[in-house]
Amino acid sequence: MAFLIVQALTGLASAASLFLIASGLSIIFGVTRIVNFAHGAFTMIGAYLAYSLTERLGGAFGFWFGLFAAAVAVAAIGAATEILLLRRIYKAPELFQLLATFGVTLMVQDLVILAWGPEDLLGRRAPGFTGAVMILGQRVPAYDLFLVAAGPVVLGALWLLFNRTRWGILVRAATQDRDMVAALGVDQKWLFTSVFALGVFLAGLGGALQIPREAVSHSMDLRVIVEVFVVVVIGGLGSVPGAFLAAVIVSEINAFGILIFPKISIVVVFLVMAVVLVVRPFGLFGRPEAARRTTPGATIRPWQPLGRAGRIAVAVLVSALAAAPAFAGPYLLSVGAEILLFVVFAASLQFLMSVGGLASFGHAAYFGLGSYGAALAVKWLGAPMEAAILAGPVLAGLGGILFGWFCVRLSGVYFAMLTLAFAQIAWSIAFQWVAVTGGDNGILGVWPTAWASKPAAFYWLSLMVATVSVAALRILAFSPFGYRLRAVRDSTLRAEAIGIDRLSTQWIAFAVAGAVAGLAGALYAFLKGNVFPDALAIPTSVDGLVMVLLGGLETVSGAAIGAVAFKALSIWLMSQTDYSKLVLGAIIVVLVVFLPKGLGGLADLVRPSGTGRNDASGSSPSEAAR
Amino acid sequence: MTVVVDVDGIHKSYGGVHAVRGVSFRLAAGEMLALIGPNGAGKSTCFNMLHGQIKPDRGRITILGRDTTRLDPRRIWALGVGRTFQITATFGSMTVIENVQVALVSADAALAWRLGALGTLKRAEAERLLALVGLADQAGRPCGELAYGDLKRLELAVALSNDPKVLLMDEPTAGMAPAERIDLMRLTAEIARERGLGVLFTEHDMDVVFEHADRIMVLDRGNLIAEGSPTAVRHDPKVREVYLGGGSTFAAETEVAAPAPGGAQ
């Protein structure tokens, strides 16, 4: 019994910093609708700054002041980020801020290494809380007890802030209804900046408070961001008490789960999230998002199929690409094939996001299932390459049908997070089921058959698959089904009122997107000769998102451009420098600010609005993103 | 006279609020039936139950001879029920004519799963519908560019695309200029009579109601308190009590409730 109580206390201590960081993220999302991917990076900066300050200042006062000052400094950095970067792009399509904060995260990862060095830094223990306290005959770290108390104290302070101050009441009102608060004459700019600063302050504080518990390392951010997102979603977006409860639930399930299943922590948060979202589509304390108000009168240019000139241009481009083996060496051809396969992957995600209005954060699952489908067919069935490549999309399509059935029942960020949860569950299966998948050591020896083993042959194969896939997805987008999918995206109410079933329409789109991603994954396995769980891990999903956003969310096929730009740039930078993330992040940030419609939106700059055939719909941000 | 909608004692509560308490009425083919009442009287709840968005707690709804009490909006549409919304719901990323084409093609099982482009499918029919509501010259424009009144017309065209027998119109003229209101309702009434369509509509603009309704029902706090011809309802003391009890007049009510053009958002 004593053991169980102490285990519960340990769980609560872990919950505290998780809650702090998560509540910051939740507040930011609630008011600004920014999916702040950089939240983990801010947490990490908080920890690094706290380390430096506490080492330099010394003494008990120095320690506590150092923690607080670090959090304040992070808040200032956050406010600066909001003013200099995010403020410029509030009008951009939803999720575009995700791309901006992703760029910031990439930069921060390299910047902290430049500033603090690559080694893990072990900070001081908290003065006054260095030892342990005996509870029921068991030793509990005093600092854990401090954290157990700190969680509710912060929760209480936030409650007072939001219920007893004018600013807090405004924030709550803005969480409920932004437009109304704007209509009441509140200066939204500074409200957003202050909310962002508060959220980031909590992130910084959460990071700083970890100093006495763990080493500060440059990989903290990604570990934090995913877990915190999950907590926010389980609790319900925008709900601070929800974040608290979710942090406690996740931490306690982890603390007790490892007693029964010692390997559970790899997937526990995602299992909890999947179950919660299936049962409660808006998290524990969340409310359905208010129906978005469309803005009639906004200039919107509907998509058009390619005209004659467009088709000729595409034919010329494909022919030119097909001629590449005449002058490019084997390495460039392999890189070309890789880029083309990512074009397919990005196009499949774009079909889901742009045509379907369903932003998936877990599209890597289907890419990875495609890779594993092909690799398993080779390994266990001895299938030839041609058959194995078909096994990929089949497995991915089945995965899409299974996971999609649950996912399309949700919408918005909840949908995105459920796709993430399923992707992580698929990842952990690939990672843990060593007997079948080889675990993290992967499946090796998935090489193409003789006719495709020459780089030129594989390049042509990839070019053909990319051309056919992108064209097929375009045709589908302009078919009656594609129109129904867009109809559901634009106005579910109207779509249902003219007999279109939202669920089945989106479900089919989900499965199609999954199967096409799986095709890319299957070929990718043969390109690399192997498959590892990385193929379905979060970074692959994020890469896909970045490609779509970079290419232009409001376009039909801009993701192809985004994929080429992003993949070529990252391969080239990685080959050239160890600080590829810093450069890539900076490029993304610059692109976000100057090209809010993505690279595909470049066409808009060339052609004045309202003329000519154009991919870009140029719709109001809310419409296309929904 | 053919009854196209038969509502029998429907109830709906949200939490502790009893929004609709045992409402019963019938709608005949070719009839323009108005449902009026102060804000919060339960009009929209009634509409949403008829259209399947909300399911009644009790009671029964029969449309065109079929029990639709538990049916979803898309099944109700398939029976032949068109709907327009209080806040227009259109497909903002499409052109005006594509909005209508989607509706037409979706209703046609033979075309719905074609893999070719939507292109010119059902284009002629869509043009006819647009001409009917006076939007023929706007067919190629992006839906998002339309004036609010035109969006309302587009909704009507879309609602008519299934050749419905029943039309549910929730505040069809809200946000329109007075002249436009009369045009649209006159058009609706014509179509209703020509095609034998039963039209149920709610409306804040009492001029519109008394001008175009064949029959009026008055809802107050979830109860139907009066029903009859415009003249009968105008002079019903209970109605006067509801509307005038607070010291307001029909005219004042109109002023307060009808949002300024374009301001309905």
Added chain:
Amino acid sequence: MQTGIGRRMVLAGALGGAFMAATASFAAAQTIKIGEINSYSGLPAFTEPYRKGWQLAVDEINAAGGVLGKKLEVVSKDDGGKPADAVTAANELVSSDQVVMLTGTFFSHIGLAVSDFAKQKKVLFLAAEPLTDAVTLAKGHKYVLRLRPQNYAQAAMLAEEAAKLPAKKWATIAPNYEYGQSAVAVFKELLSKKRPDIQWVAEQWPTQGKIEAGAVVQAIAAAEPEAILNVTFGPDLVKLVREGNTRGLFEKRAVASFLTGEPEYLDPLKDETPAGWIVTGYPWYDVKIAEHAAFLKAYQAKYNDYPRLGSVVGYMTMKSAAAIIAKAGSTDTDKMIAAAKGLEVPSPFGKIVFRASDGQSTLGAFVGKTAVKDGKGVMVDSVYRDGAAYMPSEDMVKALRPAD
């Protein structure tokens, strides 16, 4: 810097075809190029000392006249911690930079991916740091060699010491992936063979990089083991040690711990280093091997920093590569493979040999105990264990390794 030339050439390659080919063949005439891949951006704490190590080796080799009368040049690439990107890098090195062999890698799965690529392209791959036994056993082939003592050898060294302890009830804590799993499996097998009386009372498998240290420590303590095997490292180890120290987990308990004596992992623990753990590692401050003194002096002179284990591995990677080419008298892959069999190379730890049967080098490790000295964690009572005595037997190699 050697890498600079390689990078500029790549840039040329990205810009156009013919010019690059000309430059490459021109350069190839005067240098021998070796390809190198590691997780520089993902794991700088380990790969920076490693890079310094191989750069020192290249300087020494070229100062002594190079190999086969040509300068040795290393073209180095980052793999970003991803096997797919490592294969891209390997492809670039082999196809564009025309290196004569591949070297490097840290993570096991990346080592395996590059190894499989090397097998497919028939290029020699000298794996520097990946520990998984699969590199030379289950997934072994004639194109792969490995420098660092593998998982099995590390486990055998620790199990030998652990068997001398009186403890009978053991618990294990290991990261939940192949490395942790196979480390625990081999340790258990070897220790149980020597001490059939040992019971395994608890196991914890925290997620790599995400240990819930408090909960894990509690769970292990609840099983009341007399000794603990730890396989966690890096940030996880730091958290585990802090929680374990505060909660008294390590009091009156013996601990055997993989790799903890390597400066990379020991240094961050500072004065909180738990005393008396049996660890494998590299006490650079306390190595009594003559060859090491020269290496240490040269390293400190060049970098004004002390070497980590990665420094030695990086240093030996290029020294071994040069020795293979020198003995082969050619950069022909088959000749290099033949030359590598049984090749002897002098190292800071004394002579090492690349075993003919599986390409594993006999580079060993130091086994000793942890202690705190001047507020820093150190290894004391350390003894160098030659890898030859601890690597998998020839019988195991026959049983596990696919025929070439």
